[in-house]
Amino acid sequence: MARQNEGNPRTSDKTIGRLSLYRRLLNVLQGEGHRHVFSHQLAGIAGCTAAQVRRDLMAVGYSGSPIHGYEVVRLIESIREFLDAPGGQGVALVGVGNLGKAILAYFTGRRPNLRIVAAFDNDAHKVNRVIHGCHCHAMADLPQVVKKLGIRLAIITVPANAAQEVAEGLSRVGVRGLLNFAPVRLRVPPNVYVEDIDMTMSLEKVAYFARLAGAEKEGKP
Amino acid sequence: MARQNEGNPRTSDKTIGRLSLYRRLLNVLQGEGHRHVFSHQLAGIAGCTAAQVRRDLMAVGYSGSPIHGYEVVRLIESIREFLDAPGGQGVALVGVGNLGKAILAYFTGRRPNLRIVAAFDNDAHKVNRVIHGCHCHAMADLPQVVKKLGIRLAIITVPANAAQEVAEGLSRVGVRGLLNFAPVRLRVPPNVYVEDIDMTMSLEKVAYFARLAGAEKEGKP
DNA sequence: TACTGTTTGTGAAAACATTCACAGCGTGAG
DNA sequence: CTCACGCTGTGAATGTTTTCACAAACAGTA
Numbered sequence: 001m002a003r004q005n006e007g008n009p010r011t012s013d014k015t016i017g018r019l020s021l022y023r024r025l026l027n028v029l030q031g032e033g034h035r036h037v038f039s040h041q042l043a044g045i046a047g048c049t050a051a052q053v054r055r056d057l058m059a060v061g062y063s064g065s066p067i068h069g070y071e072v073v074r075l076i077e078s079i080r081e082f083l084d085a086p087g088g089q090g091v092a093l094v095g096v097g098n099l100g101k102a103i104l105a106y107f108t109g110r111r112p113n114l115r116i117v118a119a120f121d122n123d124a125h126k127v128n129r130v131i132h133g134c135h136c137h138a139m140a141d142l143p144q145v146v147k148k149l150g151i152r153l154a155i156i157t158v159p160a161n162a163a164q165e166v167a168e169g170l171s172r173v174g175v176r177g178l179l180n181f182a183p184v185r186l187r188v189p190p191n192v193y194v195e196d197i198d199m200t201m202s203l204e205k206v207a208y209f210a211r212l213a214g215a216e217k218e219g220k221p
Numbered sequence: 222m223a224r225q226n227e228g229n230p231r232t233s234d235k236t237i238g239r240l241s242l243y244r245r246l247l248n249v250l251q252g253e254g255h256r257h258v259f260s261h262q263l264a265g266i267a268g269c270t271a272a273q274v275r276r277d278l279m280a281v282g283y284s285g286s287p288i289h290g291y292e293v294v295r296l297i298e299s300i301r302e303f304l305d306a307p308g309g310q311g312v313a314l315v316g317v318g319n320l321g322k323a324i325l326a327y328f329t330g331r332r333p334n335l336r337i338v339a340a341f342d343n344d345a346h347k348v349n350r351v352i353h354g355c356h357c358h359a360m361a362d363l364p365q366v367v368k369k370l371g372i373r374l375a376i377i378t379v380p381a382n383a384a385q386e387v388a389e390g391l392s393r394v395g396v397r398g399l400l401n402f403a404p405v406r407l408r409v410p411p412n413v414y415v416e417d418i419d420m421t422m423s424l425e426k427v428a429y430f431a432r433l434a435g436a437e438k439e440g441k442p
Numbered sequence: 443t444a445c446t447g448t449t450t451g452t453g454a455a456a457a458c459a460t461t462c463a464c465a466g467c468g469t470g471a472g
Numbered sequence: 473c474t475c476a477c478g479c480t481g482t483g484a485a486t487g488t489t490t491t492c493a494c495a496a497a498c499a500g501t502a
Contacts, residue, residue: 016430017419052491054449055452055491057451066448066450066451067498069450152435179427187268199328202238202416203376203416205238210396211306213397214397235459259478275480278481279481290479
């Protein structure tokens, strides 16, 4: 079995993100009946350059042909091998408010490799009910449930003031990756990876750059 | 009036994001009664280095004192002047599904400078109702409403297959910034800024790096 | 067979972002 | 007054990501 090159310079954050994107695009292409794809085509759909695509694909260790480009099926498979945990991973969702529910709905029936297998909330009205196909447990049961299901990933959709405590609780029971929607910077042990989705920040970025774009009347000649 | 330095190297994406973050942290500090703050303190809360904070703050053109650090109130004000449009900007939200509703709820009563002033959907059950404090219009009325309210920013929370069309429609009626939640790369005119929030991609990133962190048993000695 | 056109994979260069490190400053101690 | 301290602002160094540009590969054509 081909061990993925060992002392390699750790694949970057951004490359991983784009690989995930490429895979999704490739699935669409496959659905449309494409057998092969060139780097510049993928780049066109993904919104980046062909060189970027080729550079990213170096990480997964699958080579295309200079004549036919990349074989769609094989490339999808190679990305899957590179990105996904064998056998899939269960995900916990903590905080079943508006956003939490929306995310449950959003992820239901998507990538079967990453399934939300348990939700948690401390609102008695939600506990022990099934919401968008997912059982909602009491917060107090989090440690047992996480351990029993072997959960290593969690999505945090609790209010800002509860997020740090939740993150600590999750880290303590073996969770190694957090997708955090609370507008707070979490302090976690170094073996836990945190990805923040900060909608307020993103919206402010949009507002700033939209304003710039609008103000750019006198462009360069 | 101090014109913001003109031929300056365009302030980066990342810096803008962090400025938004600093502002939020500063608001918390202010609420806790802090009058002054040092770069290293801000860095500690924001999760970056002191040099980074100082470098970012160069963009806003407010200098701290080597003795007291930054005056919280004045710094907030300077960031506000730098980031915000004077008088605030209205935002449209297109697609009032689970996610759209959650976002309406999330942004209601936050930054008064960025308010969602109109929602759009083509589900007759939602049209002409007020959802989380926001009037929902029919998609067909989008051009008129956007023009009448002078909206230049929009949040896209429609299904993937409708997103491109919606983005084009918005671009056509003067919207200059899009916050896109649909898992699609939008093709828009170059004077429209797009920021993507791709939850699937983020979750896959978390899964990948969490797995790496877990596998790192034999660290370096 | 030889030549053409197109694409991959990848060193090298460029662009961009972060961190280092220090001059300069103002305060408080002596 | 003089000194020492701790912080800011920023030039320079370092690190990271993206882009350039070209050798190598090979199908098609004649």
